[in-house]
Amino acid sequence: MKSNELFRVGVVLTPGFSLMAFASLVEPLRGANLISGQTLYEWHHLSPEGGTVSSGGGLAVLTEPLPGTQGPTFDMVVVCGGMGSDTYRNTRLRSYLGRLARHNVIIGSASTASFILAACGLLTDRRCTVHWDYMEAFQEAYPRIRVTSDLFVIDRGIFTCAGGTSAMDVMLQMIRQRQGAEFASKVADQFVYGTIRQAKDDQRMSLRNRLGIVQPALVKAIEAMEGHVESPLRTPRLAKHAGVSTRQLERLFLQQFGRSPTKYYVMVRLEKARKLLRHSSLSVLEVGVSCGFTSASHFARAYRNQFGTSPSADRVPEMMTFDAASPAFRRDRTR
Numbered sequence: 001m002k003s004n005e006l007f008r009v010g011v012v013l014t015p016g017f018s019l020m021a022f023a024s025l026v027e028p029l030r031g032a033n034l035i036s037g038q039t040l041y042e043w044h045h046l047s048p049e050g051g052t053v054s055s056g057g058g059l060a061v062l063t064e065p066l067p068g069t070q071g072p073t074f075d076m077v078v079v080c081g082g083m084g085s086d087t088y089r090n091t092r093l094r095s096y097l098g099r100l101a102r103h104n105v106i107i108g109s110a111s112t113a114s115f116i117l118a119a120c121g122l123l124t125d126r127r128c129t130v131h132w133d134y135m136e137a138f139q140e141a142y143p144r145i146r147v148t149s150d151l152f153v154i155d156r157g158i159f160t161c162a163g164g165t166s167a168m169d170v171m172l173q174m175i176r177q178r179q180g181a182e183f184a185s186k187v188a189d190q191f192v193y194g195t196i197r198q199a200k201d202d203q204r205m206s207l208r209n210r211l212g213i214v215q216p217a218l219v220k221a222i223e224a225m226e227g228h229v230e231s232p233l234r235t236p237r238l239a240k241h242a243g244v245s246t247r248q249l250e251r252l253f254l255q256q257f258g259r260s261p262t263k264y265y266v267m268v269r270l271e272k273a274r275k276l277l278r279h280s281s282l283s284v285l286e287v288g289v290s291c292g293f294t295s296a297s298h299f300a301r302a303y304r305n306q307f308g309t310s311p312s313a314d315r316v317p318e319m320m321t322f323d324a325a326s327p328a329f330r331r332d333r334t335r
Contacts (some may be wrong), residue, residue, distance in 0.1 A: 003178045004036075009043040010074040012093065013053040013063055014113065016083030021110040022055065024167035025078055031190040032175050032183070040179070044072065048092040056083040066096045076106040076174075081113030081163075086137060086279055094120045104157060108170070111163025118142045128160040129153045136272055137279035140290070168193065217242040218252055221261065225268045232269065232292045235261050270306045273299070277315050284311045 011025055029041035047053045050065030067073075077100055081088070097120050100107055109117045114130040115138065117123050123142070129150045130138045138147050152161035152170040161170045168191070176184035213219055224233060224241040233241075238261055239249040253261045273291040276282055282290065288299030288311070303311045 004038060004040060006039060007041050007076070007178065008072070008074045009041060010046050010072075010077040011043055012046045012048075012066070012077060012079045013055075013061055014047070014079065014081055014085055014088050014116065015053060016056045016085070017053065017080045018082035018111045018163055019055040019057050019059055020165065021082070021161075021163045021167045022061075022080050024165050025080060025110060025171060027191065028168055028171040028175060028187055031187045032179065035183070035186050035190065036179075044074075046077075048090045048096075066092060069099075074100075074105060076108065078108040078110060078167075079113040079116050080167075081109060081111045081116060083112075085112035086115040086134060086141070087281070088116060089119060097122060101158075106157055106159070108159040108161070110161050110167040114138065114147075114160045115141070117158065117160065118145055122158055123160070126155040126158060127153050128155070129162050130160065131163040133275060134279050136276055140276065140280050140282055165193075213256065215252055215256065217244045217249065218256055221249060221253075222264075222268070225265050229269050229272050230290050230292055232265060238265075266302060267306060269293070270303060273303065273311070274307065274314065277311055287311065 009026075009029060011022065013022065026043055029043055032040050045061055045063045046066055047063040048066055050063055052060040053063050054060045077097070079093075079097075093116070097107060097117070101122060107117070107122060111131050112134050114123070114128050115134075118128070118138070118141070123145050127146045127148060129148050129152060132149060135147065135149065138145075150162075151166040152159060152173075154170070154173075159170055161167050172184050172188055172193075175187055213222075221238045221242040224238055235249065236246050239246045242249055244252070249261055253259060253264055257264055259267075269291040273287050273293075276287045276290065277284070280287070284299075285296050288296060291299070293299035293302065300310055303309075303314070307314060
C-alpha cells in the first residue's frame with residue numbers, strides 16, 4: 001500500500017563512519033522527496049553527545065545529540081559505522097537503542113555498526129550481516145549470533161546491511177514498500193543505480209571475477225581453502241574437491257599464480273590472519289591458531305615473509321572511546 005505520510009529517520013554517526021554508507025542512507029530519502037514533490041521523508045543527523053563527527057575520510061558532519069524521552073520521535077533509527085565501530089562502545093547510545101527497541105521503532109545498522117547492535121544485545125536470536133572484510137572478526141567476537149554474507153538482513157524490526165552501497169539497497173526496499181516498486185525504481189534511476197539488489201545478492205564479486213579465473217577446478221580448490229582455514233586441507237584433499245588429480249592441481253596453480261597450492265593456501269590463511277589482527281581483539285596467538293598455524297614462531301615467521309612485518313606490529317591501534325560522563329573522559333579533558 002502506498003503511503004504519503006511523513007516518515008522520520010534518525011541517522012546516528014559514529015567516529016570514523018563510512019561516508020559511502022552515510023550517503024547511501026540519506027540520498028534515497030532526498031531523491032524520494034525530490035521526485036514526489038513532497039516531504040515524504042525527514043532525517044536528522046545524530047550522535048550521542050551532538051557536535052561534529054568525522055568520517056573515516058576526515059569529512060566532519062554536524063550532528064544533534066540523541067534525543068531524550070521528550071525529544072523528537074523517529075520511525076527508524078540507523079547507526080552508521082565504519083573504522084573503529086568494532087570496538088566503539090557508548091552507554092548513552094546503548095540506552096537510547098534499548099528504549100527504541102522497547103517501543104518497536106525500526107533499528108538498523110550500516111557497515112560495521114553491526115558490532116554496535118550486537119554489543120547492545122539487539123542481535124541476539126536474530127540473523128544479521130556485516131561488511132565482508134569484518135566477517136571473521138564478527139564471528140570470533142559473537143559466535144552465537146548467526147552472521148551471513150547477505151547484502152542486508154531484515155529480521156523482526158531490526159536490519160543490518162553490509163555497508164557501502166548496500167545501504168542504498170535497503171533504503172530503496174523500504175521506499176518500495178511504502179511508495180511502490182515503480183516509484184522506488186525512479187529513485188534508483190535518479191542515482192544511475194540500475195537494478196535494486198536483493199538481500200541475498202552477494203556482497204563481493206564472484207571468486208572467478210575477483211581473481212580472473214576461468215578454470216573451474218581452481219575456483220573449487222580456492223573455495224575449499226577459504227572454507228577450511230583453521231584446519232587446512234592437504235593438497236590431495238583439495239584436488240578431490242576440485243575434481244582433478246594432485247599433479248594436475250599443482251600444474252594449474254603454477255600456471256595461474258606462479259606458486260604451488262600449498263604456498264597459495266598459506267597466503268589465504270595469512271590474509272585472514274591480517275583481517276583478524278586488524279579487526280578483532282584476539283591475541284596474536286589466538287589469531288595464529290584460528291588460521292591453522294600450530295605455533296607462534298611458525299605464524300610469526302610466515303607472517304613476516306608475507307607482509308614484511310611481525311603480527312604484533314601490524315595491529316591497528318585500538319580506538320579508545322569514552323562516554324562524556326565517564327571519569328576517564330573527564331580526566332583526559334582536565335589534564
